[in-house]
Amino acid sequence: METRLTGGLSREEFARDVWARRALLTRGADDFSDLLTARAVDELVARRGLRTPFLRVAKNGGTLPDTAFTAPAGVGATIGDQVDDTALWREFADGATLVLQALHRTWAPVGDLVTALGTELGHPVQANAYITPPQNRGFAAHYDVHDVFVLQTEGTKRWTAHPPVHTDPLRDQPWNDHRRAVADAARREPYLDTVLAPGDVLYLPRGWLHAAEAQGEISIHLTLGVHVWTRYAVAEQLVQAALAALRDDPWARGTLPLGTDGPDDETDRVRARLLAALADADPAPRFHRARRAQARPAPLGPLAQYAAARDLATTTPVRLRAALDARLDGARLVTRVCALDLPEDDVPAVARLLAGGVRTAGDLGLACAGRLLRAGVLVPAGP
Numbered sequence: 357m358e359t360r361l362t363g364g365l366s367r368e369e370f371a372r373d374v375w376a377r378r379a380l381l382t383r384g385a386d387d388f389s390d391l392l393t394a395r396a397v398d399e400l401v402a403r404r405g406l407r408t409p410f411l412r413v414a415k416n417g418g419t420l421p422d423t424a425f426t427a428p429a430g431v432g433a434t435i436g437d438q439v440d441d442t443a444l445w446r447e448f449a450d451g452a453t454l455v456l457q458a459l460h461r462t463w464a465p466v467g468d469l470v471t472a473l474g475t476e477l478g479h480p481v482q483a484n485a486y487i488t489p490p491q492n493r494g495f496a497a498h499y500d501v502h503d504v505f506v507l508q509t510e511g512t513k514r515w516t517a518h519p520p521v522h523t524d525p526l527r528d529q530p531w532n533d534h535r536r537a538v539a540d541a542a543r544r545e546p547y548l549d550t551v552l553a554p555g556d557v558l559y560l561p562r563g564w565l566h567a568a569e570a571q572g573e574i575s576i577h578l579t580l581g582v583h584v585w586t587r588y589a590v591a592e593q594l595v596q597a598a599l600a601a602l603r604d605d606p607w608a609r610g611t612l613p614l615g616t617d618g619p620d621d622e623t624d625r626v627r628a629r630l631l632a633a634l635a636d637a638d639p640a641p642r643f644h645r646a647r648r649a650q651a652r653p654a655p656l657g658p659l660a661q662y663a664a665a666r667d668l669a670t671t672t673p674v675r676l677r678a679a680l681d682a683r684l685d686g687a688r689l690v691t692r693v694c695a696l697d698l699p700e701d702d703v704p705a706v707a708r709l710l711a712g713g714v715r716t717a718g719d720l721g722l723a724c725a726g727r728l729l730r731a732g733v734l735v736p737a738g739p
Contacts, residue, residue: 387555405439411444459485496542518564675737
């Protein structure tokens with residue numbers, strides 16, 4: 357795990373002392389110029405044909421309608437919701453905050469970091485950037501339903517943070533469900549009141565209240581949102597697996613008695629049957645399917661992939677595509693992009709591939725390597 361995000365703590369120390377427990381402020385972790393700069397922001401909004409929802413604009417505690425900063429792009433690109441950089445500039449000059457959403461999809465350095473961090477944490481990660489003019493605030497005090505790492509890249513921003521009013525909120529328990537409690541808590545003495553400067557990192561577990569205000573210059577910060585899996589999510593998968601089993605139980609599919617006015621007479625027997633199904637349920641397959649759907653594999657270049665498949669030889673260096681969440685289930689390879697039934701003879705070589713590192717096509721067997729390349733599971737490992 358990148359220690360520049362964890363205050364120099366090892367993965368084990370961060371997991372034991374900080375993760376999902378408390379806020380952590382790290383000064384001077386890095387300058388983060390490899391991730392996002394003012395020049396990169398200008399390129400994204402002015403030259404990349406950015407569209408909503410990859411950009412939001414926040415002002416006075418709310419978000420502006422898309423029509424306030426988008427317009428058709430002219431001849432050859434008549435798409436009505438591309439960013440109008442002139443309108444965007446006017447809103448920014450008037451105090452609006454620019455929010456570059458899902459930046460891991462539009463800016464490669466951030467995408468690489470998100471892919472690596474999500475693999476390391478075992479939880480899906482997304483990235484947003486917030487660009488705020490001097491002395492302005494994008495959003496009022498609120499909490500997020502995911503953990504965040506805040507990376508200040510340019511300018512300064514004052515942050516206040518308070519402990520949760522609703523501990524460990526689930527994804528469908530947003531802060532405005534507790535609007536009054538959030539507002540009351542925000543008026544109390546904060547747990548943290550600090551100014552982040554370039555290179556500083558702030559970690560906040562989900563549920564922690566926070567608000568931020570730019571200081572005397574434009575502030576740019578990157579937020580890495582970690583959409584954590586919870587025990588409640590495991591419970592959901594258990595219940596779904598049990599209900600799936602009951603669908604195949606003729607007794608459970610049986611009709612309630614004629615004239616019934618409720619389930620009372622059957623409740624105890626149904627509960628017993630459901631508990632038995634829960635005892636036998638395996639949440640893992642559904643959990644892994646849901647997890648695979650929550651993130652994307654590393655980018656794949658179709659032209660490089662085509663050349664690798666065309667020129668494949670026994671000495672061709674190859675590797676597993678990153679962030680595939682690939683698993684072997686017997687002779688079946690399950691990934692984020694496909695599921696493949698493998699010949700038994702290929703299983704040992706594919707198991708070695710999943711262990712990591714660069715292999716050669718000859719190590720896998722040319723036929724197997726070619727199939728995995730075409731499926732988007734294998735990628736060339738050359739420069």
